[in-house]
Amino acid sequence: MADRRSKRALGAALVVASLVLAATPAAGARPERIVSLNMCTDELVLRLADPAAIASVTWLSQDPRNANMAEAARRYPANHGLVEELLAFRPDLVIAGSFTTRNTVALLRRVGAPVREFGVPRDLGGVKAQIAEMAALLGEPARGEALIGEIDARLAFLAQRIGKERPKALVLRPNGFTVGRGSLVDEILTRAGFVNLAAELGIDNYGQIALETVALGEADILILNTSEGGPPSLAHEILNHPLIGRLGDRLRLVALPSRLWTCAGPAVIDAIEMLIDAAAAPRKPRSGP
Template identity: 75%
Template sequence: MTPFRARHGLTGLCALAIAAFAAMAFGASPAAAKPARIVSLNMCTDELVLRLAPPEHIASITWLSRDPRNANMAEAARAIPVNHGLVEQVLASRPDLVIAGAYTTRATVALLKRVGMPVREFGVPRNIAEMRAQIAEMAALLGEEERGAALVSDIDARLAVLAAKRPTERRRAIVLRPNGFTVGRGSLVDEILTLAGLDNIAAGLGIDSYGQIALETVALGGAQMLILNDTPGGQPSLAHEVLHHPLIERLRERLKLVALPSRLWTCAGPSVLDAIELLARAAEEDR
């Protein structure tokens, strides 16, 4: 038994059965210019699919996208069937396109590829330019280039308005996420802060992408704004305890605390502009 089969409990007969089922599913309908039965296995790809594809062409999205605390398209998602990232659910949907994230549902993606299903994986954009490119790539994949172009055009228009209002004086800011993580250079969040007219302290400390930071550093780093990752109505967890530490409350006396809903900057899409606008308003009020 191969390591893959051993890990997933698949016998040769089971793998052949899945392959046969996949062949029947794809043989059931002729190839079309636009995919007519799309399955998404990642919350961030869900959002782009929901924004770009007609609802009748979406066979299923992840169950996560129906949660308004974490997803930006929860209302639209309620009208679409959901999956939990299982191979059986994907096969039952009889998709002609499966879209996945580069770091999620790895076992499912590997098996779907093994049996010949058309799977397209999308990575995590590190900046606005990559975000634009990903939207265009998704739109082309779905045969919805006009919708994609309109979405990118709206993003560019909002960025232009923000650039025209951006002050020359930057407020010093730092992001604090669950488990004491912050965001430094080479990340989309770092660019979000820059476009909002803020100076990211973590980038100046040499932190690349994501890294942990001590609360003492937060307290003594000279920040004027502390941006907290916020999930309204979320379940209590040890990871989030650091965001409610007494020291954070004391910091309110000398710097501005901004709660930024996690759904606005978890996925790279139009909601990122909402995050930038929220931070820009907070910086202007503090100024």
């Protein structure tokens, strides 16, 4: 049954693909019907492409709880990553992320659709390089240069706001996961003037950390990968642990919207600014014993 469905999907895709490929422009031409299959590539397409050239972005980018460009994304038809749906837009460029559904990407390539994949940058240098690469692909190099210039200017301005103290910070994600060295988050914390406690403890990339380690490591700031006032999460539940309560006023809690650093894009500068603001804000007394 599954094989028959797959063959039917492939057959339909081939029919539509024949129309797409017939309309695909010559190499080097500016794309005129861009379809993005990944929330992170959506954001770059929305920031850099000629609005008239965008055919579709993912439905995820239209949710302001998850995406930074939701208002702009809602101006375009949403896709759910289905091959027949995508090819119906007759794209001359399909942009995917390295974690986009592999079956969809493979099938698109199989029918000869013009697909370009983008990876996940691990530092700000990689973020800027990806912006330049995307802008060139979209035929908008000047827009890419302008966005990179804006990022550099904001980083230079924010660097002047860093105080002499370097508090120890720890990112806490659901299930007790944290982010260590060799990651974009580590650079974000450093740029905000913090010492990443997870990196100091030898954690690479993503790993779990015990609350006892939070206490023994003398963390000053606990960064929750969530939005203040958002729905309950395991990250919040873990803060009810008695050990956290005993840390008293020494431990400051900062809620950072995950949308700011879920994608390695320009919004990470907003994350840096929020962390600098949080470090400079007066402490709020903790409620309870």
